[in-house]
Amino acid sequence: MDIKPAAVVIPKETDHLEQGKYGPVFPRTPACYGFTIIAEVKPGRAEAIRGYGYTLAKALEGDPDLLAPLKLHYLRWVLFDDDTRFMYQGIFDTDFDKYTEDAIMLFGRAGVSTAFENLVGFPEDWRTNPEAFIKFVREHHCPSFIEYGEYPYVTADEIKKALRIKHSLSEMLDQLQ
Template sequence: MEIKPQAVVIPKETDHLEQGKYGPVFPRTPACYGFTIIANVKPGRAGAIREHGHTLAKALEQDPYLLAPLKLHYLRWVLFDDDTRFMYQGIFDTDFDKYTEDAVALFSKSGVSTTFENLEGFPEDWRTNPEAFVRFVREHHCPSFIEYGEYPYVTADEIKKALRIKNALSEMLDQMQ
């Protein structure tokens, strides 16, 4: 079975989309689910955002599976406009509602805070008030209007499984030589 690349246009109007617990459920695309947040950085906090990147990287060195409950493909953090604005992009396998609830639970449980605390308007009570967390994310979400997948609709778990099979096959072939 050949997997062909695909693209899906995402509608600008979301009134007709299924409504989840926290608003419209954007359709799964060939890139799976995801969102982009753009927000203003609190004055003087860009350094804290960069430092938080190091903190998260260290936490992942200690526990590579720390973010596993989020079913991520990738995350991207960008500071721009002379470090006054921040962009967060995430692609993952669950819908927005589940991702958000899982993120709040994960960060609360692990003791790792979110870099969003350095953004203007982010709720200070986010750990105990997931609705406020969601509201912030929804208010700062900039939906994409088209998404493309070279390997469409493939989950992170399927990719990892395929890589394990590839490595096992490679090892087997190496042993046969």
């Protein structure tokens, strides 16, 4: 199998894109699916966002599969402009609608809050009003205009499988020595 790096330019206009349940379905790119949210932090809430990051990291230590339903590749949180703005960037294998619905379900089922609660304009009723949650995300989404993948269109599950195979082969070869 020959996997060549690839890039895709994403159009600025989205009227021609397929419409999903909550708006345009951005195309799957070599980096899979994803979105970037940039929003204003409620005054004095930057430390709460950082604290939520520590809480999430600790929860993942206890349950490494906690976020598995989201089919994430990467998640990046950034506080910037003197902690007044927040960027959430996620790369995942499902389209926007499914990812967002899965996130609401996951956090609701786990009974946990979201760092987004510390952002200006985030709906207080997000657990019971997925449309308001999605509206907030869509309004704060800053679409990329080009995405590149060194190993394009490969899912997180395929990567994990390849790493398990590599590990098994390494163990086997070690035993032969």
